[in-house]
Amino acid sequence: MYQEFLQYELKDPQMDVNLLSQYQLVINIADTGIVFFINDAASNKCLAIEKYKFSSPATTENLTMNLQNIWASHPYLNAGYWKKVVLLFSNLKFSYVPKEYIKGDINPEIFSRLNFKLDKGESLAHMRLDELSTYCYYAVNNELMQWFGEFYPSMITKTAHTTAAFLYGLLTYDKKASHIHVNVSDALITIANIKEGRLMYVNSFPFTSPDDVLYLCTLVADELKLDTKDIKLNVWGDITTDSDYFTKLKPYFLQVAPGKRPEFLKFSFNFDELEDQFHFDLFNAAKLYL
Incomplete structure (x- = not known):
C-alpha cells in the first residue's frame, strides 16, 4: 500500500537492512505528505530518500492513519532498531523566542499564543538553538508521538520543527x-x-x-x-x-x-537526479541531536 503514495525513492546499493541499528532515520512530516532519509551515522553517508504525498491534506485527527498506511507494508520502516529517529514537524505552528526572555516562572505557552493556537490533540514542544541564542516552540501531534513511541519502543524519538533544521543548516552558510x-x-x-x-x-x-x-x-x-x-x-x-x-x-x-547540499553529508551517484537544493532542512536535521 505504501507505493500508492510514493512519488520517488532513491537508494544507495551499499545500504544494508541488517545494519539499521547503525543508521539514523529522519522524517519530515507535513499535512501534504512525508519525506524521509536514512544516513549512516558513522560515515555521514546518505543511504536512502523517499517522498510520499497523501491523496488529500491530512488533519490532526487522521495524520497518524496516513503514516500507518505507509509503514504497514514498507520493507524496512517498520523495523524497530534504528540508531536514532528524528521527526520534523512541518507546519505554521511555531515561534522563536530569544533565550534572554526565557525565565522559569513564565508559562511557555505564552510564547506561542500570539502566533498560533494548539488544536485538540496537539502539545507544545520546544528546542534550543544555542548558536542563535534562541528557542523554538512548536506544535506536535500527540497521537503521532504516541504511535512512534510504541512503534520504536527501544529509543527516544527526537523532534524538531523544520524551520529549526533549516536555520541550523544556514549556520554553516x-x-x-x-x-x-x-x-x-x-x-x-x-x-x-x-x-x-x-x-x-x-x-x-x-x-x-x-x-x-x-x-x-x-x-x-x-x-x-x-x-x-x-x-x-x-x-x-x-x-x-x-x-x-x-x-x-x-x-x-x-x-x-x-542552495547547496550540506557539506558534512556524502552522496553517491545514485542521488544525482536530485538537484543540490532539494531537502536541505531534512538533511541538516541529522546533525541537530548529535
Whole structure:
C-alpha cells in the first residue's frame, strides 16, 4: 500500500537492512505528505530518500492513519532498531523566542499564543538553538508521538520543527545581512535572514504558485528594508532550477542562486537526479541531536 503514495525513492546499493541499528532515520512530516532519509551515522553517508504525498491534506485527527498506511507494508520502516529517529514537524505552528526572555516562572505557552493556537490533540514542544541564542516552540501531534513511541519502543524519538533544521543548516552558510534564504516545500515557503550570527527574521507562509513565492520574497525584503537589486537570494526546496519559481524570481532579484547540499553529508551517484537544493532542512536535521 505504501507505493500508492510514493512519488520517488532513491537508494544507495551499499545500504544494508541488517545494519539499521547503525543508521539514523529522519522524517519530515507535513499535512501534504512525508519525506524521509536514512544516513549512516558513522560515515555521514546518505543511504536512502523517499517522498510520499497523501491523496488529500491530512488533519490532526487522521495524520497518524496516513503514516500507518505507509509503514504497514514498507520493507524496512517498520523495523524497530534504528540508531536514532528524528521527526520534523512541518507546519505554521511555531515561534522563536530569544533565550534572554526565557525565565522559569513564565508559562511557555505564552510564547506561542500570539502566533498560533494548539488544536485538540496537539502539545507544545520546544528546542534550543544555542548558536542563535534562541528557542523554538512548536506544535506536535500527540497521537503521532504516541504511535512512534510504541512503534520504536527501544529509543527516544527526537523532534524538531523544520524551520529549526533549516536555520541550523544556514549556520554553516554565508551569513551576510544582505542575504535572504528561502526554503520551498510542497505547500509552505520559509524565509530567513541571519546577520552576524543573530536571527533577524524567520517566517513561513502558505503558497500555491510561483507568483506567491515572488510576492512573499519581495514582501520580506521590503520589511527588512533590503534592496532586491542588492540581495542575494539563496533558494532551497523541491523545485528545479528550470522551474517557473526561479524564472519568476530572477527579473526582480538580480542575484538568485540555488542552495547547496550540506557539506558534512556524502552522496553517491545514485542521488544525482536530485538537484543540490532539494531537502536541505531534512538533511541538516541529522546533525541537530548529535
